[in-house]
Amino acid sequence: MLESNIRFLENSFKKYYFDHFSSIKIPERSFEREFGYQKFNPGMIRHLQIKNENELRLLLIQNAPSDVYCSNAYYTFPNLPMNEKDWKEADLIFDIDAKDLNLPCRENHTVLVCNECNNVSKNALQCSKCNTSKLEKKSLPCKICINSSKTEVEKLKDIFMHDLGISKENIHVYFSGNEGFHVYVYNSQFQHLGSRERSELVDYILFKGINPETLGLNKSKPASSIFPNLDEKGWRGRFAVKAFGSKTKRSKEISKILKDKNISSTFQDLLTTVSENIGVKIDPNVTMDIHRIFRLPGSINSKSGLVKIQCDNLEKFDPYVEASFLSDDSVEILANCPVEFKLKNKKFGPYNDEKITIPTFAAVYMICKKLARIA
Amino acid sequence: MIALGNDEKAKYPFLTDAGEYLKDKGFSLVDFGTDPVLKLAVDKALHRIKVAAKGLVYKSNIVDGQASKDNVLELEVFSFLLAIVLIKLTGMSTLVKRFALAEARRAESYLKTDLGNASDNSKIDLATRIIYELFQIEVTKDNDFFVMSVSDYVKHSITFHEREWKLINRHVENGKVFLNPDKTVRLIRKELGNYINSKIINAPKPSMIPGLEGIVDELITISKDLTPTYTITTGEYPPCIKHAIEILEKGENLPHSGRFMLATFLLSKGQSVQQIAPLFKNAPDYNSRVTLYQLNHLAGISGSSTKYSCPSCEKLKIQSLCFATSECDNIINPLQFGKKRTNVRI
Numbered sequence: 001m002l003e004s005n006i007r008f009l010e011n012s013f014k015k016y017y018f019d020h021f022s023s024i025k026i027p028e029r030s031f032e033r034e035f036g037y038q039k040f041n042p043g044m045i046r047h048l049q050i051k052n053e054n055e056l057r058l059l060l061i062q063n064a065p066s067d068v069y070c071s072n073a074y075y076t077f078p079n080l081p082m083n084e085k086d087w088k089e090a091d092l093i094f095d096i097d098a099k100d101l102n103l104p105c106r107e108n109h110t111v112l113v114c115n116e117c118n119n120v121s122k123n124a125l126q127c128s129k130c131n132t133s134k135l136e137k138k139s140l141p142c143k144i145c146i147n148s149s150k151t152e153v154e155k156l157k158d159i160f161m162h163d164l165g166i167s168k169e170n171i172h173v174y175f176s177g178n179e180g181f182h183v184y185v186y187n188s189q190f191q192h193l194g195s196r197e198r199s200e201l202v203d204y205i206l207f208k209g210i211n212p213e214t215l216g217l218n219k220s221k222p223a224s225s226i227f228p229n230l231d232e233k234g235w236r237g238r239f240a241v242k243a244f245g246s247k248t249k250r251s252k253e254i255s256k257i258l259k260d261k262n263i264s265s266t267f268q269d270l271l272t273t274v275s276e277n278i279g280v281k282i283d284p285n286v287t288m289d290i291h292r293i294f295r296l297p298g299s300i301n302s303k304s305g306l307v308k309i310q311c312d313n314l315e316k317f318d319p320y321v322e323a324s325f326l327s328d329d330s331v332e333i334l335a336n337c338p339v340e341f342k343l344k345n346k347k348f349g350p351y352n353d354e355k356i357t358i359p360t361f362a363a364v365y366m367i368c369k370k371l372a373r374i375a
Numbered sequence: 376m377i378a379l380g381n382d383e384k385a386k387y388p389f390l391t392d393a394g395e396y397l398k399d400k401g402f403s404l405v406d407f408g409t410d411p412v413l414k415l416a417v418d419k420a421l422h423r424i425k426v427a428a429k430g431l432v433y434k435s436n437i438v439d440g441q442a443s444k445d446n447v448l449e450l451e452v453f454s455f456l457l458a459i460v461l462i463k464l465t466g467m468s469t470l471v472k473r474f475a476l477a478e479a480r481r482a483e484s485y486l487k488t489d490l491g492n493a494s495d496n497s498k499i500d501l502a503t504r505i506i507y508e509l510f511q512i513e514v515t516k517d518n519d520f521f522v523m524s525v526s527d528y529v530k531h532s533i534t535f536h537e538r539e540w541k542l543i544n545r546h547v548e549n550g551k552v553f554l555n556p557d558k559t560v561r562l563i564r565k566e567l568g569n570y571i572n573s574k575i576i577n578a579p580k581p582s583m584i585p586g587l588e589g590i591v592d593e594l595i596t597i598s599k600d601l602t603p604t605y606t607i608t609t610g611e612y613p614p615c616i617k618h619a620i621e622i623l624e625k626g627e628n629l630p631h632s633g634r635f636m637l638a639t640f641l642l643s644k645g646q647s648v649q650q651i652a653p654l655f656k657n658a659p660d661y662n663s664r665v666t667l668y669q670l671n672h673l674a675g676i677s678g679s680s681t682k683y684s685c686p687s688c689e690k691l692k693i694q695s696l697c698f699a700t701s702e703c704d705n706i707i708n709p710l711q712f713g714k715k716r717t718n719v720r721i
Binding site for chain 1: 524525526529530532533538539541542543544546547548549550551626632660661678680681689690693694
């Protein structure tokens, strides 16, 4: 990144941390967690222990980090190398990202930025300017992306509360600061589970690995009564709702399946169709990793300049209004952003290699996406 | 230690202090070599081991779950104790493993019956107490089901490779998993085996009992006949690794998890960081400095000196990196690909 861009981002981020520090809450039992941060120059500093808010404030102001992270795990010695930390337990965390939802809107707001010459293009295999194939995808998520992510969060919460016995107050939802949500589960029976056990929970939530027999298929003794009812708990009930829709349709659909000579493949077809949308589209790697450091709530995401914040009212939450905290001060930039976007209720773009003067929060958004630079 | 009745002592002899029991009955270990009264127990112990060595489960003289006659109980406990002594005297780990597994399966069948015995709450109570004492799993009864927390279930179910054990194939409700008696006990089979295994391993090695030398030699011969195996390696890469290499060769983006798999696989196969690094040259975000740093880190040359191992097939499936073919032949880690075990002795 250009030196002038780095200076601008550092100053903007630093101002945010200075003005809004009181709204950044240091996580509980912070002295048992590992902290880390990145600066705008590459390189990650990890294995830090932060005991209180003053130490966190010092880190943010002194280092002007691009990103700040904190572990979900609790250690006896968080500042030692990984194999000496003495892992104790970890909160359960789920990541839902719009980029993983295969949404059709995506191609409308995704561009390719050349890693060599910063040329911006759409739908190319190689850079039209320098011919390299080292292109990086940058997306400016739209309302559909955010709403679809919210739907996944709601599905996830339903499984937490009804299947996994997690109480509502122990589920915290955060906007990730870029394209999705992080869902935290505190104080649950799952705190002490290792990576392999967590991967079982992940498969459960993804609706992955289900046997047709679990959902009522019995090749040797097929019977209507063993197929799930709509009011059943867990995946059987959810499957019945999705596959059959109503009680009457259930009977009809099941009679059809039972009459079929090739009962297995008919049922498998139904299962495949239903499977596409029934599971929650979480990133499995995130939940399985018990040594990961996660973006600190209240900190800025350098992929967008937006803040990772807790969503108390998910339905009404608008990240492009509520997570944009940087200043309105005007700044002159050279923008090459072919996609229109909206921040703090103002529309911006598209820009075609134009010199423009816009508020800092919008300039930071584009510079973070590599779609602009300080003029 | 759980207080056991006579029936339970015979069914679950590994829960008793068999040595104390022997003393209470007025015997010591050396008596097994000479005392004609104990000859039956010696024969039974030998039979118990031989059956286990064949991979079968020994059938005891307990009738309908009851060791009603005193000598049945004595025979069961004595033969169990002596079998352990004999196995310890052979020093053969194959026998330890097979015996522990067979005894676990024997106990498992009793636990199943006890849990499934709807009319006898005391039997259900004892079985659930055994499960709690040995494995810290709290099991409660709910109508026809046994119920445990999801976290306890997954801690044990992950040792199974069959899909039916996946959490998604269970009835899960309000943080609990519902199982029938069979599945409840099957869940702990492996741990039961481990428990008996560790009991045998941790038992002090006895001195040779005069008169039993012939039996010990016979068991050593049996055990040697069982010892497998040598490994043939084809040298071919598994499909997941081939796929990852293809992606990189095409200059397409291989996710971080795929790069991790490829690097750890090749490092485990003995390739050096310098040999592996050029593979990543075509990656869209290739940076030689970062690549070397990461490879050195994975190899344990830099950083915490931890050498990272190749992820399991199960993990790769979740990461959509598995492209299994029939040649994978139920391996559980890509490193096992192309290795065939054979029972031919060399």
